[in-house]
Amino acid sequence: MSDPFTHAKTILKILEENGFKAYIVGGSVRDYLLKRPIHDIDIATSATPEQVMTIFPVTFPVGVKHGTVIVRHENCNYEVTTFRSESGYKDFRHPDEVTFETSIFVDLARRDFTMNAMAMAMNGQILDPYGGRADLKKGILRTVGNAEARFKEDPLRQLRAIRFIAQLSLKPDRVMEKAITTCAPYIRHLAVERIREEMTKLLMQDAAPRGLELLLRTGLHTHLPGSQWLPRLECTLDVSFRWLDTEDERWALFLISSDCKNPDAFLKTWKFSNKTALAILSLMNAFQRRNQYEWDKLTLYQYGLETACSVEKIRRAMGHAFTSQEILTECWVELPIKSRSQLAVNGRDLCRWLDKKGGPWTGRLLEHIENKVILGEVSNDRHAIQRWLERHAFD
Incomplete structure (x- = not known):
């Protein structure tokens, strides 16, 4: 099997030839061990941002203050970050102080979960000081160090934990689950856009109910924006997200199955764009209309084929009788006009x-x-x- 890190290791080699240490870190190492598709490859190095920009001809200083430079090499972008330690998180997101370090082990100590605190050297050796590899084999998600401290630094890590549990079919470490219950109120300090982005990633997982179950069990859901409009959130555990494709469909299913009492207010509270909010509301309205009547020529024309097919997928996800896309398409083709x-x-x-x-x-x-x-x-x-x-x- 070809090495997915071949091109990235060229970056490591160049850095090491210039006297610096360098490793592939984070999610790409985790996904490699899980035999999952690898997307972004991040690199950590002992070189400072200025030294990285001196070594490579094409760079973009996207986060020099925090040690990050984008290196463009062989038509690919790599995020190269200096080894660092962090302290103080007054805004519940960014560290108040970043110190550049010379040890990869100090850098790994600041990371969120053990499975993300591994590093791969150029020769393929994996550094795993916190047992991330063993946790993956056991199917357990565990934080690096004190769980409450990790979640207070950035409360979004609680939602990331829930998303990873769904995405990778993991079980939460008992200490970590207790920490989510304790730290749940801190989620209120986050910008709603960050919460929405992470919730969307969760809902895009076919096993989303696995994560939603932990959301409910820890009480974290009660601190999310607009939770008062979701009286039956537990019903989301009984639907099958795997039948749905788009973010709009999955959010519509989430709100419908939760019996959302004020979808318009909910979507505004979560700061969805007008375009996305209208798309989700249209799906919900079409779903309610479909619950009362079968599709006929006029309603199919009114809502369009795409919306009709989405509604039927939502019905299927909820265990209702549904009309196949083939039948809807046949009816659509027979319409004398489409607009x-x-x-x-x-x-x-x-x-x-x-x-x-x-x-x-x-x-x-x-x-x-x-x-x-x-x-x-x-x-x-x-x-x-x-x-x-x-x-x-x-x-």
């Missing part, structure tokens, strides 16, 4: 034919004609529509 822009007439035609000035009436009449075309009661043809109009416009 008003395809209608053979427009408002100007109506004004000319009826010798009237434009106004709100044109929109209402166009909608009426649109419905007649969809139902097959009149052909989508200018002359056919004009003849129908002459007969029925004043009925």
Whole structure:
């Protein structure tokens, strides 16, 4: 099997040839051991940011204050960070003081979980001072050092723990779970955007209910924004997220299964973009409509094929009877038009034919004609529509 770190190890080699120590660190080492796909590869080094920028011709000083430089090498970007220790987290996110270090072991000591506190040398040797490899084999998630201290430094680590438990099918260490229960109120100090991003990552896991169960068990959910609008959050444990593809679908399922009492207020509280909020609300509205009636030509036309298919996937995820995408697609293909822009007439035609000035009436009449075309009661043809109009416009 080819080495996924071949190109990254070139960075290590160049740094070592210049007299510095360097290792691949973090999630990529963890995913390598789990035989999972590897995405971003991070590198830690004893070189300072200034020294890194001197060694490599193409760099981007994205976080020099905290020791981080992006190195562009062989058309790939690598985040290269100086070994460091940290102290003080007054804003519950960033350390008040960062000290550059010369030891990889000091650097690993500041990391969140044991599985993320491993480093790989250029020869493939893995440094694992906190037993991350053993924890992965046991399927246990455990913090580096004191769990409460880790969570007070950055309370988002609690949600990261919950997400990792779902993503990697892990069990929480008992000490860590107790620490989440104790530190749960600190989540209120976080910017809602950070909470939303981590919750979205959790909901994108097929095993999201595994993490949501811990969210409930520790009481962390009661400190999340808008929790008062989710009276049946425990019902999210009984749905199957694996049938869904998009973030909008998964958030809609989360809110529907939680029996969200004020989706609009919830989405505003969580600071979703207007576009995303409208997409989620549209799915929820279509779902409620579908609960009352089967899809017909008009509702399929109104909501569109994509929304209809998403609603049926949500129904399937909740264990309801659902209509297949194939059947919906067949019905969609048979529609004479797919949008008003395809209608053979427009408002100007109506004004000319009826010798009237434009106004709100044109929109209402166009909608009426649109419905007649969809139902097959009149052909989508200018002359056919004009003849129908002459007969029925004043009925």
